[in-house]
Amino acid sequence: MKAFFTRFALPPEQRGGVALLLLALTTAAAAQMMLLLSYFEDPAYWDMRTWLIALGNNTTPLPGLALYVLAGTLLILSLRTFGWRLPALPEMRCEAQSAPTPRFGFWLTAFGLAILAANYAARPVESQENGYALALTWILSLGLFGYSVLNQSGWQTPNRNELRAWWKQNRLEVVAVLFLLALAALFRAYNVERIPYSMVNDEGEMGKGALCLLRGECRNIFAIAWASQPYVAYLPYALSVGLFGHDAAAPVRLVSVVTGVLAVLFLYLFAREAFGRPLALSAGAILAVLPYHIHFSRLGVDNIADSLSSGLMLWLVWRAMRSGGAGWYLLAGIVSGLCFYTYPGSRLAPALGLLMWGWAAVTRHGFLRAHWRGLALWLAAAFLTVAPLVGTYQSNPEFNQRLESVGLLQGNRLQEEMAYTGLSAAQVLTVQFFKSFLVFINTGGPFQFFSSPRAYFSPIAAVFLMSGLAIAIWKFHDLRVLTLLAWFFAPLVFGSALTVGPPSNQRMLGSAPAAALLTALGLLAVAQALSVLKSFLRHLSVVLVVVVLLLDGWQNTRYYFVEYQQGHFFEDLNNEITYESRMLIRSLQDSGRLFLIGEPMTRVHYGNFGYFNPDVEKYDFNPSPEALNALPKDRDALFLAIPSREAELRRIAEQIPGGAWIAEQRRNQPEYPLYFAYKVSKEQLQSYRP
């Protein structure tokens, strides 16, 4: 008996800590429960003026959040009791190096070429004429600059022996990471054609951009295309569509799949550098199975780039800060520039990198002196990369068009929101913030390309996310943690809280890797606290991590691949029509035209029509005897009607008899019609008399 107590009982000095830890976790679980049970779907839930009055009836998030604050405090106290600390901060190079011996470099040439490209990009006609040459000039500029940097720094490719030694030293980790990436890829690529269902028209727009590039119609890759993004953003899509064709959604979606997997990889790499392997693996695993991230990794629009750019950026900057290597700064600069070519949310990534670098410079003696050259290199590379785009925006001022069209502080939107809700400006902003924040742990993410009834994180992960957040606020002065907080909150605030209609699912993806890292931080902190116990319980720490990760993975995958799909939350009739009608329309080829009776819901200029069938002539059509009579009759005609306009199509069938009537049901909800079509030959069309 005594032996049993010796084995399981806690030493007296650790009992307080364990009690606090258990209390913290229990309180956090209660907080999460309280939030889950609150009536967040009730619009009155967001009337901030009633939050204090309605504390008791659970129609406000305050009780749950208050409990979370308490849980966080308890957790911090318990961790202090255990003497828990963040992993040691890796050393950074802070000693200044003597100026290197000058070597030949194409410095001015690279800048000159970039400015030339920028100059031409600013002129629409010339840039279209010299599109490919402009791209080559840009690449040449970057190539020459890269060569100059590497030549100056004396960079050499690692030899075989070094690679072999590295492999021997890291093979287990490599296998683990490959497994992690395979897991991430599996969750992202599995049946990507149908999940999520169906392909949305914005994906079609991306596909159209890709086709435009592939067909040589859009030669200037710096020109602004759909969604105010330059065609550079469409290059990966062009590659994919060029390889796999444009018969299906998958070619467009594959780009996001790869991007999503890379986001997991770079989250791992940054977390490994900054916090160590266990936390990196946990964070990677959490992100790999996060439904929110999985969803956008399967959607053929480039919002997912936000989650890649920030992780990649921070990793490169971290490497550069540690080693002072010119190559890392060069890559950081190029990536900073490329961030301006993709989804606008990625523009936060260079700011995050600069914040981390700046904080290190402020808090570390000698850092600035040791790294100013690196900073100059970083900025120069970023300038070279972004130069043609600057030129483009000079003649086409759409740089902030997205922000201006959705920003809360732009135009009169804040005033309108105040007038609509009756709240003050501060209250509106507070509500906007909570709507954006709570979607991670509690409320659903309606509309905005996700339409999820569940929060981004599973309840168990949410508990650890909040724990991680509490720890991060506690340790905010640490360079890594400050960066992590900024990484989490910057997209949340700028991408969602300060835009209309929060939570803006598609604009907060940059926060997802940071949230995963915070969750892992909370989880690992608890586990590490347990591991210092002088009892058998310490063996539970690893079990706890594995169990939580498995449980979270199971909850997430079950939610996304079963509940979310079965609930048809993402499905949209308009998107389905444009997607499912592709083969029918394609059958027309050059011998027929599409007349779409789809207004006001569906119109022919929607992306999917253009992506799947770019060469078929398409018209929005409102039937009337005059309109029918005015139809060109030299080709067959396919009349396609949305369900609500079936009657008009039937009248056409009566007036031009003999055609083929086609009725399609929705794929996942077959009880509802998808569309009706009526196909007539040109001879039948010619026989029509009004």
Add this chain to the structure above:
Amino acid sequence: MTNQYFVTLFLLVISLAALDYLLLLARRNEVQWLSLRALQTAGQRVFAWLLRGWEVLRHRLSAPSEQAAFYYETDSSEQKESVPHKKTSAEYEIPAGAGMAHVRIEAEVPPESVLQITITTDRQGRAFVHREARRRLRLRMPTLDRFSLSKLRQVSIQVLQMPAERLAIWLFLLGIATYLLTRLIGLTDFPIYFFGDEAIQTATAADLVRDGFRGARGIFLPTYFQNGLYFNLSASVYLQVIPYLLFGKSIFVTRATSVLVTLLAAVPVGLILRDFLGAKRWWLGTLLLSIVPAWFLHSRTAFETVLFVSFYTAFLYFYLSYRLRNPEQVYWAVVFAGLAFYSYSPGQLVLALTGVLLFFSDLTYHWKQRAILLKALGLVALFALPYVRFRLTIEYSPLDHLRSLGSYWVQPTPLADKLARFASEYLRGLSPGYWFFDSPDMARHQMRGYGHIPLWFAPFLFTGLILSLWRWRASAFRTVLFAALAAPAGAALAEIGITRALVFVVPASLLTALGLDVILTTAESLSKRLESRRLPALVLGNLVSLLAFASLVVINVAMLADSLRNGPTWYTDYGLYGMQYGAKQIYQQTVVPALKADSQARFYITPSWANGAEHFVNFFVPREFQSRVALGQIYDFINPDHPFTDNDYFVATWLEFEKIRNDPKFTQVTVRSTIPYPNGETGFYIFNARLVENIRQVLAEEDLARRTPVEQTIEWMGQSVRVRHSQLSGGRLEDLIDGDPETLARGERANPIFYEFFFSQPLAASELVLTTGSMRDFDVQVLVYPPGETRAIEYSKKFTDLPDDPTVTIRFENGPAQFDHLVLLVRDNNQGAVAQVHIREIQFR
């Protein structure tokens, strides 16, 4: 890839890669950019290889008599030249048993000879001595002695051997002469227009003299003179007074006065390079400025901007004199700054910014010179007095001028937007794209294909820029950079345009000259290393200078020839929005001679082809004839009570004439003569015309027809919209809804102009956004009909003193949420019932 792009790319890569190499050398030297030792070494190697190759080639090809000789055991100098080349060997056997042998060789070797001795031993221990001597070869370059024209030879030798400083002065003077000649030759033929803004200078000066030096409002020696609605003429008018008194009014005199003032830019540019920037070939500045296309063109006009640039350059020179030579020169700096201030309004900000930058840049020095500066402040106050008097007596503020320029600063937009726009415009004013490539400036301010600054300046300019940055601590270099930074500031207040940003050509020329000088000096010093004895360093340096000078003079002359020969047809839009061609041809060559010849003749001249056409009458037409000249189109003079006679001559553009010829109101339209455009097409018609008999009836019918609305159906906002509207005399209904405020629809003499919209489906909009043409005072009235209602909700708003082409918003604050019928009326309150009201854009939001 277009050829233009390819050429640009190629030039850029070549020149920048070369600069990169120079940069590397500069970095390796670490101290002196100019010394370029490494480049000299590298260059020397290359030249040494070439020389060696040449030596060998020459050796092989040369005649035996020119070959060197071998001298052995001889001391006869006579023989040196005559003894042919020969080889000899000797064999010495080493005594048996001796391990070594001593070989003694005696030789007398003449100068510039090489003696090679080879000693070899074989296995048997025998030694062989092989000797070969030959005269050292040297280059026999063609010498000046061989020129047969002795005088030319003498002058050439004198020039080539002239001290570099003296030669530089000669080249500078010749450069000034070239500058003047390339301005004055064909001065009235290029630019091909003579602008109202040029004519007004002399015309106003003449009025000033006539009125006892009192301005239009009776003010003695007014500070500013009115140009249209705005007070923006000052020093430029006073400058024309003496030339007017001496030579009267003519295009040449007006422009030549301006050209002579531009010497204040051309001369100081050279002197700044010599006295303060330490350029060896300082005369380059003048010649380079001369061929900057933007300057070449504008320095041949009498625009005020040219005066500003000139005075500003003189100010820079005297400021640097004050700073680096003699503090007393500050008074001159103040004088020229004051003249620059009163020359050109947009230049005032440039001047102010330059002043602020220089003040802080040399603060320590200023403090040391505070006694002199205090006195200079008195001079500043003196120069400020006219401006103070103007501001106190005339209700006109700088904001009015900004409004006249359509500046965004007077637009109702947030300050952040204005600052962002300013930054954007400012950077555009510094962008290579604007200066080197096609700029969006109007054709009449460009020389086709030249760019505002020649592209080949770029590498030199860039080198000069790097050099100036390198020597940032030197006040002179800093001043040049500050001048470049300040240059676009004035233009950025409105929109970058070459006339407003012209002053940039001065620092650009300085930097280019600096860069070119560095490169030429480097090439010269590199050649010195090679040390050709027949081509001493001085001669080589002078030769380089002369070659550069000759090249620049050739470019100057070629540019002049090109502009005089091809300039008239570079751009073929000769109308209002193009070259505004015709002042000289209409007034000087046609109207005035006709008025002199026929005392009964009256001329009615269309003003539609030029801005400020009214100034031409004052400028060209002698006062005694002015009562017989009227400005306007024939329609403006139709009066049934006073029919036209054969003494009434009308001058109309070809487009107006086409309309007049087919107009039923006129009969007996007889063309008396035509004025062709430079491309040979007829530009203007001078004709007589008679009114038809029933002119009263025709006018009444026309008026009735004009007032009848027309109807049209358009596709707009996804629906078909029926629109009833006043008749249009220009533009189309679609221009109102195309989202492009550049396009417009102009009413056919209907004030208010009205548009009535009938929407096929109810429209949900809460405001109407309207962009009109420029009007000082106008009313907008909107009647909005809810669907199915016949009673409208009415909104009226009056707008005054808005900037040009204003955009106004009418909010439907009282509803309705939807409407299907809307009437819009816009009235110009400054015009009668037959005004042509312009509407640019209509949007519902």
